[in-house]
Amino acid sequence: MHLIESLPAGIPYLSLIWLVPLLGALVIMFLPKEQKQAMRIISAVVATISFGLGLLVFFAYDPNAAGYMGTKMQFVEKLDWVPQLGMSYLVGADGISLPLIVLNGLVIFTGTFISWNIEDRVKEYFVLLLLLVVGVYGVFMALDLFLMFVFYELAVLPMYLLIGIWGSTRKEYGAMKLTIYLMVGSAALMIGMVAIYVVGGTFNMVELSQRVFSLEFQKIFFLPVFVGFAVLAGMFPFHTWSPTGHVAAPTAVSMLHAGVLMKLGAYGALRAALWLMPNGAQFWLPGIAVMTLMNVVYGASIAMVQKDFKYVIGYSSVSHMGLVMLALASMNETALNGAVMQMFAHGVMTALFFAVVGRMVYERTHTRQLPELGGLMKVMPFAFVVFIIASLSSMGMPGTAGFMAEFTIFTGVMNQYPLVAVVAALSIPITAAYVLRVGYMAFMGEVKDPHYHDLPPLTWQEKFSGTVLAIVVIGVGLFPSIIMDYIATGVQPIAQRMIDLAGR
């Protein structure tokens, strides 16, 4: 008997996952503002509960069972919302969304602990952080295009305030740039959604995926939907908001932003664009594959020359997300598997990076300029260890999560566009170079500033978060099948539909 059958029925598991943080946000909103510790604890508790629920659903999911309307969707909940316009509250989870739900739970779980030292306007901070998380959860489980869009915007907007209030380095500029870019993306998306609704008559993505749009329609409207989401995934030439935003954001927000928010883009592109309009994808994606090379190689090269520690990680995200987009553009099953795997792997790894850079290093040294850092290994060995673990994953070292992901991606891309794969592979040595470069500059050598010896030691919250993330990076690297099996069952129908409809 599979775990799903032993769970009590009638409980809206998926809805609970996002309702719990929302409830937490509401509770925090009504606390008096002096109760800072209570707010942190509530935030940690709801993050833990939703993470736990996510894990529960993850392990209860039965990859072999059939789900909602012939798809693999399980835990489906459906409520009419605006029946006159074919909108419904429809959530469900399959092998693609489940790892991402868990990822989001993991990042907010660790992110809350990383945010423990926020002292300024604690209340607003945790409320916004939890709202952001609600939005992200919602996108990963929504099966209704409109619902997905609502959650998507809910995930984007708190970023503006989070960066603008608690950020550093040119925070207002970064916040405004990020919001405007993402809203341009969602504007494109909105046009696509309106068009899809008017032709399809519903926003239910499962229903929409079971009808075939005309070739002409797909060719026109694939682009706005795909690009709308791809902006959030940091696709060239719409990527510049991402490093700026990463750098300006407070640590936990960087973690969420690079760790899960950018995955929203890739996930949405896969779910809404590739699933619903496969012919449009076949028309546009070869061109887009070439564009993503810019992300992969150029992003990595830019990371190489940065002086700001956080900018290095920011551009490495551009490069790694470029790999995801490249894999999506390759459209075959292997590549898509790799794309989802990379989303997960990069999410954990980059969250770890930002935890180290933003919290452990910057909050103590108050500088992120690489020439001013140095020798930190002697001062904070723990930070160095987890940083190296994240670096290894970033380089795609076997035994870490990144290896499995990149290997699968390159295999898939090789089948589709061999030449592109060769060029993209250039990013591997470049990545190794810049990661080792920053690792060397920040951690090795002599201690640059004598004050560094007096830095306060790492707190247990920081160590805890770092350890959890590092364990996941290595654990998934050693046992990739934990999530690879799920991903394969989720990706298979999309890839199959791509093949079925090819050559129309």
Place this chain on the structure above:
Amino acid sequence: MNFQIADFTRLIPEFLILAIAALVLLGDVLTRWSKGKESLAERTGEAIAMTLMGLGLAFVMVLIQGGFFSWVQIGDWKFYNFSIFQNLRTSGLDGSILGGAFVVDPLTHIGRLIFIGAAFVTVVLTGKAKPSNNPAEFYALILFATLGMIFMTAGGELIMIYLGVELTSIPLYVLAGYFRRDPVSTEAGAKYYIFGALSSAILLFGMSLLLGLTLMNGQTMNATPTSLSSVKTAVELAFANPEGPSQGVAILGLLFILAGMAYKVAIVPFHAWSPDVYQGAPTSMTAFISTASKTAGFFLLYRVLVTSFDAPSIMGTAAIGVPTSFGGWTSLVAILASVTMLVGNLAALPQTNAKRMLAYSSIAQAGFLMLGLVGTQRDSSVSFLMYLVAYTVTNLVAFGILAVVEDNVGGTDFSNLNGLGRRSPGLTLLLTVAVLSLAGIPPLSGFFVKFYVFIAAWQEGAKWLVIFAVSNTVISLYYYLRFLKAVYFAPAETEEPIKVGFGPGIVMTALTLLIFGLGIVPTWLYGVLEQATIRIGAR
């Protein structure tokens, strides 16, 4: 044709407002009549109390008449059920009265609710304003204007419509210039008056052309020549014979009416008066003018266009391309909509005064709203009306918060908003919600209605307009975010908390909940509005 005694019951809300207005004026004389400070405060309080009671009573009356209350039979028991969430009943006190001059239908009921509600909020907001010379005048004028708006919405013939327009405008001119010693307010009043008079003349000229047309066509035997249905017949006759001279007259009449109303609702290129008036008028009055008066204008426009000009040959289409061709009044509306939102948005960008920026934002919102007017199919009409409801609620909150801030801080520049997030988190939250709703961020009502008008306009074929409008939302986001920047990012000059009065606090909170409600559960408005569009004859 004659006034029947049965008509009286259908006009109860209007009579009630009229009576209260008279009572407010009379009561002022009977209260301690002096210019002393205490006496003025007492007179103000009395006028406010009476106005609020009257408006509240009228509101409940409309709820009852509109069928929002109904009997529910369960077994042997009958319950009085309050069902604002349900559709309007089609029975009840509906009908055209006074020979068709005053139409009581769901649209009128909705209009009454909006105007009376907006007037109520406005009066609550004035609570902290300094008592002026003769406070009762102020409140009586608000009541008269409210009455005029109802006539605008309910008018079924041209003369009633015109009277409604004037009855709305003239009190508003006075109210906009109410701070006589403040040159900005005086300028607002004067400007509003001059522009308003001009637009009334244009409107009247258009009406006279249409009246000429109906008389020329001899449609006077059984119907009032000025009624909208006579106009419809005459216009369609004129269009049936494209070679004849009367088609030109019909088009001119329509254009003049459009232009005249475009002034009233501040559509580009007839918008120039509105930023100055909005900025100069007392902030509570700005809230009233920018919501209720604009909504009334759009209701009027909607009723006239859908009742009299809905023949396909006159409507044309806003779609570009084959087989349809661009033309008719819908295409004109589409062009006006695009220009309005663009100009409103671009002009809002460099503003440094929050009130003035909201004025330009209101212009831009009118542009988005008109996407629902590029056709008369069900979705277009419903989305159009829903947009107006959402816009009214949201703008009332936005201007209402500014009014509270102005009372406490003394200005409405962005610098006055700086650090509001620390000084009054609650107020700031409400302002944030309102501004984000205007910007169209889910799950707020502003998002849903915007999305809905996009769908509607796309269905009508105006795809270019939808794409243009969507791009405009991005521009608008930039200046709406400036509010958040001021209240959250900028440091406060003082940390001194802002005191929000009990009345404004409650009303603003309730309206903010409504913003959420309309966004998350838009269906409960859908039924009412659909009923309204069906009754008015939208297809």
